[in-house]
Amino acid sequence: MSSISRPARRGRWLILVLLALAVAVVSWRLTAFKGRPAGRGMALEAPPVRVALAQAQDVPHFLNGLGTVQPSSDVLVTSRVDGQLQRLHFKDGQRVRAGDLLAEIDPRPFQADLDQARGTLARDQAQLENARKDMARYATLSKNDFIARQEYDNQRALVRQYEGTVRADKAAVDAAALKLEYSRIVAPASGRLGLRTVDEGNMIRSSDSEGIVRITETRPCDVIFTLPDVHVPLIIAALRAAKDGAMPLVQAWDRDQRKLLDTGVLLSVDNRIDAATGTVRLKARLPNAGETLFPNQFVNARLLARVLHQAVTVPAAAVQTGVRGAYVYVLSKREDKDAVVLREVKTGIASDELTVIDEGLKAGELVVVDGLDRLRDGLSVTVAEQGQTPAAEAF
Numbered sequence: 001m002s003s004i005s006r007p008a009r010r011g012r013w014l015i016l017v018l019l020a021l022a023v024a025v026v027s028w029r030l031t032a033f034k035g036r037p038a039g040r041g042m043a044l045e046a047p048p049v050r051v052a053l054a055q056a057q058d059v060p061h062f063l064n065g066l067g068t069v070q071p072s073s074d075v076l077v078t079s080r081v082d083g084q085l086q087r088l089h090f091k092d093g094q095r096v097r098a099g100d101l102l103a104e105i106d107p108r109p110f111q112a113d114l115d116q117a118r119g120t121l122a123r124d125q126a127q128l129e130n131a132r133k134d135m136a137r138y139a140t141l142s143k144n145d146f147i148a149r150q151e152y153d154n155q156r157a158l159v160r161q162y163e164g165t166v167r168a169d170k171a172a173v174d175a176a177a178l179k180l181e182y183s184r185i186v187a188p189a190s191g192r193l194g195l196r197t198v199d200e201g202n203m204i205r206s207s208d209s210e211g212i213v214r215i216t217e218t219r220p221c222d223v224i225f226t227l228p229d230v231h232v233p234l235i236i237a238a239l240r241a242a243k244d245g246a247m248p249l250v251q252a253w254d255r256d257q258r259k260l261l262d263t264g265v266l267l268s269v270d271n272r273i274d275a276a277t278g279t280v281r282l283k284a285r286l287p288n289a290g291e292t293l294f295p296n297q298f299v300n301a302r303l304l305a306r307v308l309h310q311a312v313t314v315p316a317a318a319v320q321t322g323v324r325g326a327y328v329y330v331l332s333k334r335e336d337k338d339a340v341v342l343r344e345v346k347t348g349i350a351s352d353e354l355t356v357i358d359e360g361l362k363a364g365e366l367v368v369v370d371g372l373d374r375l376r377d378g379l380s381v382t383v384a385e386q387g388q389t390p391a392a393e394a395f
Contacts, residue, residue: 048384049340050370051331052315055388056363059308059356060395061349063234065282067225067252067301069293071216072285075189077102078211079204080182083109085212092195096187096215103212105183105204114176121169128162135159191217216295221288222267223252225301226279234305235269235282241306249304249395250284252293257300262286262293266303304395311348312357313389318367319347319355328357329375331366331383340368342377353390 079085083105090102135155142152194214198204204212227235238248247265254261264286273280284301286293293299318328326347329340345360361367368375369387 046380046382047374048382049368050385051366052369052387054314054365056310057392059311059392061306062302065225065227065301067223067299069297070222071295073217075215076211077213082205094193097190100187103185107183110180117172117176124165124169131159131162191215223284229273238305251302253300315369316355317369329368337380339380
């Protein structure tokens with residue numbers, strides 16, 4: 001023993017002391033656990049959960065797509081004659097109706113052309129009238145053989161020539177009158193005016209590509225949007241199911257999908273699928289009475305494809321996904337105690353708050369929506385709170 005150094009003996013004593021302390025702690029823990037009431041130990045096997053009632057309700061099935069607002073009519077107002085712009089009768093952004101006077105071109109050149117055409121017509125009509133009288137006299141003379149038949153035929157040809165000239169003169173009068181009418185530019189359609197592109201005093205021509213002003217009708221307006229081609233059968237079924245001309249409903253939401261801008265109906269579906277994007281184009285018509293939609297505005301379009309009547313719904317948090325698919329924990333009674341049963345289900349359409357259960361669950365059953373991470377099939381639980389399944393979206 002004398003060969004063992006003093007530091008080595010101290011290390012052994014320290015190890016023995018730590019072992020004794022460890023034994024004392026373990027003995028104390030075992031004694032304390034045995035002294036606990038039986039109810040405290042059972043509470044560890046019955047974790048608290050929050051449940052909700054599976055509810056049957058009508059659920060709308062919306063198809064979401066990206067869309068762009070377009071005016072129901074878009075007309076570029078241009079001059080149909082050349083001349084000096086004399087007066088504008090509108091303000092930028094003004095609403096007009098079809099037929100409202102928008103601008104006037106100096107009418108004097110057109111009035112002069114009309115007067116000249118009318119004078120030519122009057123002259124030629126006088127010549128025609130005189131030629132017809134001569135033809136009547138020639139007819140009498142020719143009948144009594146006082147003149148040659150050829151002179152009568154020449155007079156008849158002259159009358160027909162003057163008749164053609166008068167018809168041409170009348171057409172020239174109508175053309176001149178039309179040009180005079182075109183010097184007053186009226187709105188060809190109803191809508192809201194844009195910004196004018198020309199001011200009073202400028203020379204304008206019918207060939208000007210920019211025109212005078214553009215009229216867009218946004219009450220109503222159209223929304224062009226796209227949907228994946230996999231939804232085409234559902235869209236066609238919705239169109240066929242439309243009764244009495246009641247086309248499927250379409251909603252327009254803002255960019256963040258927080259505000260409903262307007263509600264309208266589906267007008268038509270394109271006749272082909274875009275092979276490059278795998279989408280089909282659709283057009284909806286919206287009344288836009290409040291003018292919340294503006295041409296070329298980006299919107300989120302939602303098409304009501306169908307309504308699932310009395311579908312079984314649960315909160316979205318109740319549905320879990322495992323190796324075998326979707327499942328829920330259903331609350332049941334076992335020996336007068338609350339327990340959970342794992343139930344495989346087949347899910348349908350879903351939103352952020354609601355999921356439709358197509359198979360595996362009945363309305364009125366309770367499903368667990370909170371505390372799922374501690375559950376297993378057949379485990380006893382304590383119901384801390386019973387909530388309600390959110391109501392389906394209104395439509």
